[in-house]
Amino acid sequence: MQNNNTEISDGSVSAEGRRLIEGFMNDIIARNPGELEFHQAVREVAESVVPIVEATPAYREARILDRLVEPERVIMFRVPWVDDRGGVQINRGYRIEMNSAIGPYKGGVRFHPTVTLGVLKFLAFEQVFKNSLTTLALGGGKGGSDFDPKGKSDQEVMRFCQSFMNELYRHIGPDTDVPAGDIGVGAREIGYLFGQYKRISNRFCGVLTGKGMAYGGSLIRPEATGYGAVYFAQEMLATRDDSLEGKMATVSGSGNVAQYTVEKLLEFGAKPVTLSDSAGTVVDPEGIDAEKLAWVMELKNIRRGRISEYADRFRGATYYANQRPWNVGCDLAFPSATQNEIDAADARALVEGGCMCVSEGANMPTSPEAADVFLGAKILYGPGKAANAGGVAVSGLEMTQNYGVMRWPREEVDLRLRQIMKSIHTNCERYGRTGDFVNYVRGANVAGFVKVADAMLQQGIV
Ligand code: NDP
Numbered sequence: 001m002q003n004n005n006t007e008i009s010d011g012s013v014s015a016e017g018r019r020l021i022e023g024f025m026n027d028i029i030a031r032n033p034g035e036l037e038f039h040q041a042v043r044e045v046a047e048s049v050v051p052i053v054e055a056t057p058a059y060r061e062a063r064i065l066d067r068l069v070e071p072e073r074v075i076m077f078r079v080p081w082v083d084d085r086g087g088v089q090i091n092r093g094y095r096i097e098m099n100s101a102i103g104p105y106k107g108g109v110r111f112h113p114t115v116t117l118g119v120l121k122f123l124a125f126e127q128v129f130k131n132s133l134t135t136l137a138l139g140g141g142k143g144g145s146d147f148d149p150k151g152k153s154d155q156e157v158m159r160f161c162q163s164f165m166n167e168l169y170r171h172i173g174p175d176t177d178v179p180a181g182d183i184g185v186g187a188r189e190i191g192y193l194f195g196q197y198k199r200i201s202n203r204f205c206g207v208l209t210g211k212g213m214a215y216g217g218s219l220i221r222p223e224a225t226g227y228g229a230v231y232f233a234q235e236m237l238a239t240r241d242d243s244l245e246g247k248m249a250t251v252s253g254s255g256n257v258a259q260y261t262v263e264k265l266l267e268f269g270a271k272p273v274t275l276s277d278s279a280g281t282v283v284d285p286e287g288i289d290a291e292k293l294a295w296v297m298e299l300k301n302i303r304r305g306r307i308s309e310y311a312d313r314f315r316g317a318t319y320y321a322n323q324r325p326w327n328v329g330c331d332l333a334f335p336s337a338t339q340n341e342i343d344a345a346d347a348r349a350l351v352e353g354g355c356m357c358v359s360e361g362a363n364m365p366t367s368p369e370a371a372d373v374f375l376g377a378k379i380l381y382g383p384g385k386a387a388n389a390g391g392v393a394v395s396g397l398e399m400t401q402n403y404g405v406m407r408w409p410r411e412e413v414d415l416r417l418r419q420i421m422k423s424i425h426t427n428c429e430r431y432g433r434t435g436d437f438v439n440y441v442r443g444a445n446v447a448g449f450v451k452v453a454d455a456m457l458q459q460g461i462v
């Protein structure tokens with residue numbers, strides 16, 4: 001990569017580069033007021049790519065970065081539905097179609113009370129780079145609603161999903177925009193959303209991913225994000241001639257990503273010792289083994305219970321209300337719940353507790369100050385847009401199988417997932433290595449950016 005006066009040889013940014021980044025960010029903040037998570041996600045990418053943009057006249061003249069931060073389309077809509085008591089409820093629905101330079105919009109749908117336009121814009125922005133890293137032809141998008149499925153009956157969730165799809169169906173399609181699950185959207189919700197899409201469009205097609213196996217889903221899709229985060233950790237550890245075997249791991253969350261992270265850690269001989277939810281953390285010093293994990297899956301996916309029940313069920317485990325898992329000494333950490341769940345104090349606690357590797361299953365779980373702690377300590381730090389890309393990668397494989405009206409065996413999908421995670425790691429290393437240290441944040445941002453930027457250049461000003 002060419003160097004100019006905005007970049008210093010170790011990849012850090014010069015005074016001139018910093019001035020450009022601050023100017024760019026001031027504009028972002030003025031144009032997108034109050035969207036704090038979006039500002040955070042854009043700043044992180046800008047820190048990595050502004051030197052490249054400045055060193056590449058074609059990117060600068062085509063204003064690639066200014067176009068990348070502006071969604072191609074934002075859809076916001078009313079979602080009215082009727083609860084079990086006959087009361088009328090109103091939620092807000094969104095779909096952010098961020099960038100289609102390299103493929104149809106692709107990204108999950110999140111149902112959670114914390115969903116706002118700014119949260120979904122940050123997720124859609126991250127998704128553009130993540131999808132680019134997967135090596136597949138997938139653009140970036142994200143959607144969701146402030147609807148909270150927790151505590152709702154199946155019938156209520158179904159009515160909500162049907163109302164949500166009554167508007168969304170106009171905007172999506174197998175070669176236009178292909179949503180998937182995310183927080184609060186699992187197999188049940190995808191089923192209801194697909195059923196309604198099919199009913200009102202009269203089309204059976206791969207318009208959603210994460211579908212059930214009986215109607216076009218891919219094997220390994222439910223496992224893919226968690227498995228992928230562990231494969232990515234394995235690749236990072238291999239650069240230091242190390243492995244997962246015998247390592248103690250903290251995992252946050254207890255949903256889809258956390259569950260399959262624990263499953264794959266067990267397979268590689270690591271010892272996961274925590275899980276959490278938004279109310280607290282459970283610590284099991286004896287380790288969460290396969291039997292305990294099966295119980296957690298039943299608790300969370302069928303009974304829809306809370307992780308605090310784990311400590312009632314298994315002796316030796318302790319539940320800590322309102323706590324996150326990061327004070328528990330560990331070798332590896334897998335944040336798998338939500339954004340900004342690791343602050344600077346948590347990051348220091350992790351590093352001081354012996355953590356050598358963080359692989360992000362969640363999107364942007366680490367605050368900027370916490371990321372600086374990890375980078376400063378030179379631990380292996382895999383950001384979400386690289387480490388959790390396995391989910392969208394297998395969604396891409398689900399789309400391929402749907403186009404071909406076929407289903408690949410489990411082993412084949414898993415092998416492809418492993419190869420994709422390996423190639424993401426190689427690409428991050430290529431752009432993020434300085435001497436014997438790999439800055440995976442920079443590597444992921446630059447590798448993801450270059451492919452999208454070049455596609456945008458070739459497609460003219462659109
Ligand atoms: P789930 O809904 O299955 O699980 C989410 C878990 O995170 C739950 O344990 C939930 O606890 C916890 N959580 C959610 N919000 C908060 C919060 N504000 N504070 C603390 N804990 C919280 O979602 P997923 O496992 O699918 O997603 C987890 C993360 O992984 C998200 O960041 C998502 O964007 C990311 N991701 C998911 C992918 C996928 O394929 N599913 C792909 C790539 C990234 P509670 O039940 O109390 O809300």
